[in-house]
Amino acid sequence: MAEAFRAAQLILSSYPQSINAANAECYAAQVVALLSTYPPEVVAELAKPVTGIVGKLKWLPAVAELKEAADRIMRIPLRMVEDRDAELKQIAERGKPASFSPAKPKQIETWQRLKANIGAKP
Numbered sequence: 150m151a152e153a154f155r156a157a158q159l160i161l162s163s164y165p166q167s168i169n170a171a172n173a174e175c176y177a178a179q180v181v182a183l184l185s186t187y188p189p190e191v192v193a194e195l196a197k198p199v200t201g202i203v204g205k206l207k208w209l210p211a212v213a214e215l216k217e218a219a220d221r222i223m224r225i226p227l228r229m230v231e232d233r234d235a236e237l238k239q240i241a242e243r244g245k246p247a248s249f250s251p252a253k254p255k256q257i258e259t260w261q262r263l264k265a266n267i268g269a270k271p
C-alpha cells in the first residue's frame with residue numbers, strides 16, 4: 150500500500166495543472182486503490198518518468214488509462230515466464246535420445262578398420 154501511495158504521489162505531481170482541489174482527494178484515493186492491487190514492481194515501473202505513464206501522456210490519466218498501462222506492464226513478466234517455460238520444454242524434448250538401432254557387425258568392422266587406418270602411420 151505504501152508503494153501504491155508513493156506512486157500515486159509521483160504520478161499526480163507530474164500533472165499539477167490538471168488537478169483541481171475539489172476532485173483531487175477522490176481521484177488520488179481511486180489511484181491508490183487501483184495501484185494497490187498490483188505488485189510493487191509494476192507500480193514502480195508505472196511511476197517512472199521515462200518509461201512509465203507520465204512519460205507517455207500529456208494530460209492527467211483517467212483511472213482506466215492507469216489500469217491499462219499497469220496491465221501492459223504486468224503482461225511483460227508473464228510473457229517472460231511463458232517464454233521461459235517454452236524454452237525449458239524445448240530443452241527437455243531435445244534431451245530425449247533418439248531411438249537408434251544397434252550397430253550391425255559389418256558397421257562395427259568398418260568402424261574398427263577406419264579407426265586403425267587413422268591411427269596407422271604412412
